[in-house]
Amino acid sequence: MKYSKYILFVTIAFLVSCKQNTKTQIETPKQVEITLTKLWETDTLLKTCEAVRYDSEKNIIYVSNIGGVPPSEKDGDGSMSIINLEGKIINQNWVTGIDAPKGVSYFKNKLYVTDIDNVAKIDLETGVIEKKYTVENSVFLNDLDIDTNGDVYFTDSRDDKIYKLVNDDISLWLDLKGVNPNGILVENDRILVVSFSVGDFIAIDKKTQERTVIANGIVGGDGIVPVKDGYLVSSWKGEVYFVGSNTSNTKAVKVLDTKDQNLNAADIGIIPNKNILLVPTFFGNKVIAYKINTSYK
Incomplete structure (x- = not known):
């Protein structure tokens, strides 16, 4: 026994x-290697295009156009456009009556757009601006994202803050002095931001607000999108970087550089089911689509 x-x-x-x-x-x-293959580009009619967001339900892409610069000018010449998945501009002036729209995201048939010192809520069916939420003491509202509850998070790049919009109420979520936060991506348990001036890619715990630097060296950081093995992060001057998650890619790796073409890479978007990256080129006045190719070593 x-x-x-x-x-x-x-x-x-x-x-x-x-x-x-x-x-x-x-x-x-x-080790993950990401390469990008150009698929298409729009006409150069998107005046100072800043951000793009794919609507999976309507199968269209929203584009925010700042219009005239500087991008902090309340000149009323900003707009929202709609393009299709082949790069054709369906409606160039779908929404008007805004100044310099930047970050864009949607939830339950409403589109939320940052516009210098306010957030505009737009009805997706009509294109009508239903409400503008003024953010007191804000300086330069920039990127925006929404969690699964419908809570809207957005950055103030020039005042180092992240705000939160819940049930028509705006509150300061976090002061990020010295970070100069631009791009933002909301996940289940954390919020990711990329610094425009410092170039740090940071994860912030939703509950504790503890910060962790994931990568650095992305100076001019602008947009963030999730991909299968990590994230693609744009640098406004005309670059896109890959940052790995649970891989050996511990540093930001440059996967796109269009500076020699005088094309910026602003607040990028993604069509996840097709692995397509959408790059608004800001002063290039067009959106360029790239196929995301992934290989492993």
């Missing part, structure tokens, strides 16, 4: 050891 127990113990220990070794092999970091 004692001998049988010994055999059983050895067998269990062996199985546990095998399971642990298998788990270790599965979690071994892999």
Whole structure:
């Protein structure tokens, strides 16, 4: 009987050891390589296009156009456009009556857009601006994202803050002095931001607000989109970087550089089911689409 127990113990220990070794092999970091292949570009009619967002329900793409510069000028010449998945401009002036729209996202048939010192709520069916939420003491509202509850988070790049809009009420969510936050991506348990001046790509815990620098060196950081193995982060001057998640890519790796073409890379978007990256080129006045190709080493 004692001998049988010994055999059983050895067998269990062996199985546990095998399971642990298998788990270790599965979690071994892999090297990911991202390349981008150009698919199409729009006409150059999108005046100072800043941000793009794909609407998976309507299968269209929203584009925010600042219009005349500087991008902090209340000149009333901003607009929202709609393009299709082949790059054709369906409605160039879908929404007007805004100054310098930037960050864009939607929730339950409403589109939310930052516009210097306010957030505009737009009905997706009519294109009518239903309400403008003024953000007291704000300086330069920039990127915007929405969580699964419908809570709207947005950055003030020139005043180092993240605000939150919930049930028509705006509150300061976090003061990020010295960070100069631009791009923002809201996840289940954390919020990701990229600094425009410092170039840090930062994760912020939603509950504790503890910060962790994921990567750095993305000076001019503008937009963030999730991809299968991490994130693509744009730099306004005309670059896109890949930052790995659970891979051996611990540093930001440049995957696109259009500076020599005088094309910026502003607040990027993604069509996830097609692995297509959307790049608004700001002064280039057009959106360019790239196929995201992934390989492993």
